[in-house]
Amino acid sequence: ELKVEQNPLFLSMQEGKNYTIYCNYSTTSDRLYWYRQDPGKSLESLFVLLSNGAVKQEGRLMASLDTKARLSTLHITAAVHDLSATYFCAVVFYGGSQGNLIFGKGTKLSVKP
Amino acid sequence: GAVVSQHPSRVICKSGTSVKIECRSLDFQATTMFWYRQFPKQSLMLMATSNEGSKATYEQGVEKDKFLINHASLTLSTLTVTSAHPEDSSFYICSASSGLLSYEQYFGPGTRLTVT
Numbered sequence: 001e002l003k004v005e006q007n008p009l010f011l012s013m014q015e016g017k018n019y020t021i022y023c024n025y026s027t028t029s030d031r032l033y034w035y036r037q038d039p040g041k042s043l044e045s046l047f048v049l050l051s052n053g054a055v056k057q058e059g060r061l062m063a064s065l066d067t068k069a070r071l072s073t074l075h076i077t078a079a080v081h082d083l084s085a086t087y088f089c090a091v092v093f094y095g096g097s098q099g100n101l102i103f104g105k106g107t108k109l110s111v112k113p
Numbered sequence: 114g115a116v117v118s119q120h121p122s123r124v125i126c127k128s129g130t131s132v133k134i135e136c137r138s139l140d141f142q143a144t145t146m147f148w149y150r151q152f153p154k155q156s157l158m159l160m161a162t163s164n165e166g167s168k169a170t171y172e173q174g175v176e177k178d179k180f181l182i183n184h185a186s187l188t189l190s191t192l193t194v195t196s197a198h199p200e201d202s203s204f205y206i207c208s209a210s211s212g213l214l215s216y217e218q219y220f221g222p223g224t225r226l227t228v229t
Binding site: 031040041042043045048088092100101103104105106 | 156
């Protein structure tokens, strides 16, 4: 069964603190996405990770991919209130002619002053 | 680039009526479009995949006669929810991809459907 599991599902942080969100997946894939969703909005693409060992950084967010462990992490550095949102990871499944995205359940991040 | 629009952004309809949602790729040709449904506080669930000019492929548990998908052109796909019921109330999001070798999906802004 195809599974994408995120941990934790809820995260309450204080501003200035660091934390990591984990994304484990059960299927072979070499393409993983991280998205941000604000309440009532659609998805905003943050990162696409294409190969084992890939690391990408944008501002206070850094994402990495270990395809052998089937694990991706999204690290938050010195959190600020503006990062409050729900974060999804999604893995491309190559079951058909067109890769389908399998989403994790999402991690709701709340950054408090 | 790679902008996808949806219309309407919000719609309220009465139980038993049908409602159509449009998804357009504005600056690229989308050979494949995807329709997702998201219930409150849940993740996105893929409903169906459609390729231009052919029948949509529905995910298990999604009624193809209830959720009619048409992908008549390379820039437009429509989702029609027929005989809507309150349990169909959800956030519907489409995405578009430009080709078989490109797995990149570009997401629309979503449509909030409320069935009363």
